Amino acid sequence: MRRSLAAAFTLAMLVAPPLAAAEPIPEQHLSLEQGRLLAVHSLGTGKPELTLDLTRALLRADRRDHLAWYLRAAAQARLKTPGAGRRSAARAYRFSPDSAGKFRAAQLAARLSVQDERPTLAQIWLRRTAIHAPDDVSEKRIAADYKILRRINPWSFQLRGELKPSNNVNNGADSTLEVIDGVPTLGRFGPRSVALEGTVGVLDMSLSRRLHESRYSLTTLSLRGYVQRVALSSDAKAKAATLAQQSRTSVPRNSEFGSTYAELNLTHAFAIGAPERKSSAAIGISFGSAWYGGDKSYDLIKLTARRSWQLSARTGLTVHGMAEQRLDPRGPSQDGEVFGLGARVNRKLQNGDQIDVSVALRDIRSGHVNTSNRTATLRLGYQFAKPLGPAKVSTGLILGRSDYPQFIAGFPARHLPDGREDTSLYADVNLFFEDYDYAGFAPTLRLRAGKKDSNHSRFQSRELSLSLGIQSKF
Template sequence: MRSAISRFRNLLAGAAALIGSLAAPPLLAEDTLSLGLGQAREMAVQALKAGDPGLAIALARGLIKADPQDFVAHYVLASAEAGLNRPDASRKAAAQAFKYADTPTARFRSAQLAARMAYAQDRYSLSQLWLRRAAIHAPDDGAEDAVARDYRLLRRINPWSVRLQVDVRPSSNVNKGADSALQIIDGVPVTGYLGGSAQALSGLITSVDLYSAYRIDSTDRSSTSVLGRVYMQRVALSAEAKDQAPDASGSDFGTTFAEAGLRHIWQTGPRGAASAAVTLGEAWAAGERSFRFARLNADHGWNLGRGHRVELSALTESRYMARYATNDARVWGLGASWTKRLTNGDRLDVTLAWRDTDAQHPNGTYTSASLRTEYELGRPVGPVTLSGAVILGYTDYPDFVSGGFIQVPGGRQDESIYGEINMMFQDVDFAGFVPMLRLRAGEKDSNDSRYSMKEFTLSVGFRSKF
């Protein structure tokens, strides 16, 4: 075989030109060699195996000239260019091989090669994209696990990170409306009835949450990143809701939120890390700006060993240029969380949150507290990974005016309880993304029945496995 390759090296120019014209009748001369496409393809593969990338490239290019959709030729060309440390040319050839591959295994290998070459060029985001493509065609669990490991490594290396979450959820209460047409304050009925749009309206909620960060500086113990986030929620009312509130539109309940800022993370010890962030942003509701804000938040977490982790957080936020005085406010917040990883792989999370908001209008001034307890099973139940949570909440408005003119004696107090079940279908995988189903139900009880409500929501979204 090596003697044949040596002979081809001597006749390289003639062979490459001849392969390019293989569609025409073969021509035989003393200084050229006639080959069929299959023979030329085999010779290109053998040249690659024998460590002669130059000959493999010439033969592959001749084959591509004869048949631009020849997968083997594109893959040989990509591999040979990689052997010559030309990652850009190799990646482009691997992309062509992926395009013309006719089996999942061929697509998997082509995508992996393209990912490696993008990594060699320090194009980490492009490498991650090719790994996602490789995951689609992974031939077995072992190959998919290898892709996941490579992707996690790239996530640590890549200075740019992007997280996109899309949810679609039918809801019995898209507007957080009351569950009764009667308004009762501290057990006393108020004259009149609530309008249709003030009561619970059913419909479909679609939300898109896009977060991105770029690391601008890093050391062994710290990193600094610029960040941005855009969240949009849109509502489509059901036919029943349109009948109940004919003057209401789904756009009345749409919201948009955008922010940009700077975050610094640093290690505080062998088991601790802290972060601080400053952000500026704006919020919209019903197509109009609600307020602008500036926020400063900080947190500190400790890994205590034996599966325990504790985190403390604090924030302050100033809201200004508000459309309504209820949103012209200063917000203070504290939080604490405890996480325990159990010996069987299950996880328990307990989170406490406290907020104090002081607004220019009494209806925007309140204090709230919440407790969330979540339990996640470490092992799947069949094809599903399960977790569940219970959320308790309490909010006190010390001085509240209901309906614009009714002073609520002693202020308004809300108590809420919600439960949710999250189901992740690990075996239904596309490019490393799996579907997630969330069932959420609960109610809020207020001494002003205008704000008492019940809600049931079923949401469908996708989450990355790695």
């Protein structure tokens, strides 16, 4: 026996003109199926008010009727009440039993969020539609809509996460024996100075707000938080305990290797010359604080500048510089001024692959000789346009050279005659599995290997790590 609506529909009053007062009005009871069909018909024939009445009765009979909630949301959209419609669409999404229903409801909720001038909510609903997208065409349409919303929305949020097992989570030395310029000393390193294996977790978040935008300029205020935490493996804890006993020091804890950085940044970017030249520049000022091992290291104020040129249809050049003043340092080793200069050339090849070459120079002038240094870094990158199997692939090779004109080390401590010199070589392979996404977020995998050589054995190290992260597709 078919269920009937909890409240009877007076069909003559709903769809027919009023009759004479003396005539009796026949009351007709509709089944749920008939009520749904009538609601669909009334919406299709331009009677959203009637649709609301019908869905109200349907929901009295069953509060989890996803079709009734969807029809109610569509009717509210017709009646220019997007806020109420979005809430109805959210319930339709919640109660829909299959992906097709959830996709349809999420799409409607996204459109109503735009009408309600809630672009951030619209972006959230678009990501939900990506979970239930039926095909590649729908996914491409979602990505295109998301890019439009990103331009509309003055707020922007970015999130990057990474989990990295590594054989050197603390950037420690390969050996416990101190060797300077090839000559062993009497010194031995404690548990905090040698390489320890474990897992590194990273969470990098940023929230931005466009303060002003025109055709030729953009001013943005952003807040960034970077958190890195370390978990030592059981073998590393056993090794650290043995070294601590030998050196008569305490056993290191995981929290001692964690770092945190927070920054508030104001940036003004502007076009230079004709728009078709795609030439631009930007200036910025940042205020930040850095912590290591749970203790505050220093505050900072930083000025940045960038200039970009589009040299040809496939080649671009960017030059950037920075000057940083560290304030209120915890100690002389955290004090100082930092100056940087860099350049990057990227070229897109005819087959769609991309080559990146970048160089960076940095000069740190610290209150302690052991942290005053000059560094040069060269990075070569290659990104393949076509995926390799299920993954998009990019690679990188990094060469680095650091020079410390003066350095105090050894047992007993003394100035190294030629200072300290480090040379590093690292390579990485990055895989992006965009077909295995959830709500537009897909996994990444990075393999990194390399070594650093130094005339002081404390700074000779090797690293082999495998990172698992997440990245947005759009």
